[in-house]
Amino acid sequence: MVTQKYHHGDLKNALIKAGIEILSSDGVGGLSLRKVAQRAGVSHSAPYAHFADKQALIAAISTEGYRRLYERLLSVNRNYSGDPLRQLVEAAWVYTRFALDDPAHFKITLSGIIEKEKDYPAFVEMSQRSFSVVAEIVRACQQEGILEPGDTDAVAVSVWSLVHGFVSLLLEGQISHTVTERMSTRELLIFTLNRMVEKPIPSEWVAEEGNI
Amino acid sequence: MVTQKYHHGDLKNALIKAGIEILSSDGVGGLSLRKVAQRAGVSHSAPYAHFADKQALIAAISTEGYRRLYERLLSVNRNYSGDPLRQLVEAAWVYTRFALDDPAHFKITLSGIIEKEKDYPAFVEMSQRSFSVVAEIVRACQQEGILEPGDTDAVAVSVWSLVHGFVSLLLEGQISHTVTERMSTRELLIFTLNRMVEKPIPSEWVAEEGNI
DNA sequence: GACGATATCTTGACAATGTCAAGATTTTCT
DNA sequence: AGAAAATCTTGACATTGTCAAGATATCGTC
Structure with missing residues (x-):
C-alpha cells in the first residue's frame, strides 16, 4: 500500500507539507524538526519514524x-x-x-x-x-x-x-x-x-x- | 586606536580567522559560536564583546x-x-x-x-x-x-x-x-x-x- | 478471528548551541 | 590615582537534534 493509514494517516507527507509551510512563514532559519512535528500535530520525536534525521526531511522537502x-x-x-x-x-x-x-x-x-x-x-x-x-x-x-x-x-x-x-x-x-x-x-x-x-x-x- | 591590545590582543580578527578555519574543516553546518571561541582560546561568551550575535560574526566572515x-x-x-x-x-x-x-x-x-x-x-x-x-x-x-x-x-x-x-x-x-x-x-x-x-x-x- | 511481528507514535532524557546576566579583570581617560 | 569603559569569565536558560524505552495501532499468517 502506498498511502498507509496508521495513527495519523499520512504523517510523512504531512510533515513535508508542514515543513514547506514553516519555510514560507519563518524562512530557512526558522525550520526546526520540533516545529514541524508540532504543526503536524504529533510529538517531537514522531518524525523519526519516517525520516532518519533532519537532513532527510530537508531532502524530502527539496x-x-x-x-x-x-x-x-x-x-x-x-x-x-x-x-x-x-x-x-x-x-x-x-x-x-x-x-x-x-x-x-x-x-x-x-x-x-x-x-x-x-x-x-x-x-x-x-x-x-x-x-x-x-x-x-x-x-x-x-x-x-x-x-x-x-x-x-x-x-x-x-x-x-x-x-x-x-x-x-x-x-x-x-x-x-x-x-x-x-x-x-x-x-x-x-x-x-x-x-x-x-x-x-x-x-x-x-x-x-x-x-x- | 584601530588594533586594540586588551587581554587577547585582537580577538575580533582572531574570531573571524578561527571562523574561516572552522568553515574550511567542518563546513557551513559545523560553524558554531562556541567552537569559534574555543579555537580562539577564549570562553564561550567572549565573542559577544565584539559581535552582537552569530549573524554578525557570519557577516564579518562573509x-x-x-x-x-x-x-x-x-x-x-x-x-x-x-x-x-x-x-x-x-x-x-x-x-x-x-x-x-x-x-x-x-x-x-x-x-x-x-x-x-x-x-x-x-x-x-x-x-x-x-x-x-x-x-x-x-x-x-x-x-x-x-x-x-x-x-x-x-x-x-x-x-x-x-x-x-x-x-x-x-x-x-x-x-x-x-x-x-x-x-x-x-x-x-x-x-x-x-x-x-x-x-x-x-x-x-x-x-x-x-x-x- | 487470534496472535505475533512490525510500524508508528509518545515520553523522557541528554548534549550541543545561541544568548543573556552578573561579575571580574584589564585598559583608557581625565 | 581613580573613575569609566571595554573586555572577558562564569553560570544559567531555552531551543534544538537525537536517541532509548515503552505504549499503541496495524499487518500478515495461521
Whole structure:
C-alpha cells in the first residue's frame, strides 16, 4: 500500500507539507524538526519514524520543490509546443517565479543546503529530470538556430547557469539597484537571456506573462 | 586606536580567522559560536564583546570573503591590463577558484545565508565594490566589441549571473556528469563564457592558468 | 478471528548551541 | 590615582537534534 493509514494517516507527507509551510512563514532559519512535528500535530520525536534525521526531511522537502518545478517546466513545454524560444523564456520565468513566490523553499531546494545529495536518490532523480527538460528545450533551440550548435548538454549547462545565477543574485539582493530601478524583473531576465541567444526575443513578451 | 591590545590582543580578527578555519574543516553546518571561541582560546561568551550575535560574526566572515575576492579581482585587472577579454576570463576563473578552494567560505559569503544584508554596511560595500570591478571589465569589453553595447550595469548583471550560476551549480553538484567527465572545470567555464561573448576566447587559454 | 511481528507514535532524557546576566579583570581617560 | 569603559569569565536558560524505552495501532499468517 502506498498511502498507509496508521495513527495519523499520512504523517510523512504531512510533515513535508508542514515543513514547506514553516519555510514560507519563518524562512530557512526558522525550520526546526520540533516545529514541524508540532504543526503536524504529533510529538517531537514522531518524525523519526519516517525520516532518519533532519537532513532527510530537508531532502524530502527539496525533492518536493524540484517536483513542483519539474511539473511547471513540463507545463511550459506543453503550452508552447513548437516554439522553443518561447519555451526557453517561460522556463526561465517559471524558475524565477518559484524563487520569488517561495524564496525559502527555493533556497533549500536549490542553494545547496543539503550536504550529501548522493544519499538521496529521489532528489538526484528529480534534479536530473528537470535538467533534461531544459536540455530538451536547448536541443530544439539549436535546431532552429536560436542557440549555437554543439554539445547540447554543455550548452544546457551554460543556459541553466545563466538562469540559476540570475535568480540567485536576485534572491540575495546582490543586483545593483541602478538596474532594478529601471527594469522589471521579467524585463531584466529577458534582457539577460538575449545575451545568450542568436535571435532576438520579441519585446512584446516582456509584458506577456507566460501561461503555466 | 584601530588594533586594540586588551587581554587577547585582537580577538575580533582572531574570531573571524578561527571562523574561516572552522568553515574550511567542518563546513557551513559545523560553524558554531562556541567552537569559534574555543579555537580562539577564549570562553564561550567572549565573542559577544565584539559581535552582537552569530549573524554578525557570519557577516564579518562573509565580508572578509568578499574582501579576498575583491583583491584577487583587482589583481587580475592589473595583471591583464589592456586585455579586457582576458580580464573577463580570469575574473571568472578567480571566482571559480575561490569556490573550489574554500567551498564553505564561498557559500557563506555568496549563497545568501545572511538574511538581512542591509544590516551590515561593510558587507554591502564590499559586494558593491566587487560588482564595480566586473562592471569595469564589462565596459572595457563593450568598447572593444567583445560584449554588446548598451546599459553596462545590466550587461554586467548578465555576465555576473552567468559566472555565479555556473559556480553555484558546480558547488551543488548539479552539473551533469556527462559534461564534467568530458571537460575540465576551466574548459567548461570558458565554453560557457563563449556563449555570451561576441569574439571567441582563444582556446590556448584553457590550458593557461591565469596569473593572480 | 487470534496472535505475533512490525510500524508508528509518545515520553523522557541528554548534549550541543545561541544568548543573556552578573561579575571580574584589564585598559583608557581625565 | 581613580573613575569609566571595554573586555572577558562564569553560570544559567531555552531551543534544538537525537536517541532509548515503552505504549499503541496495524499487518500478515495461521
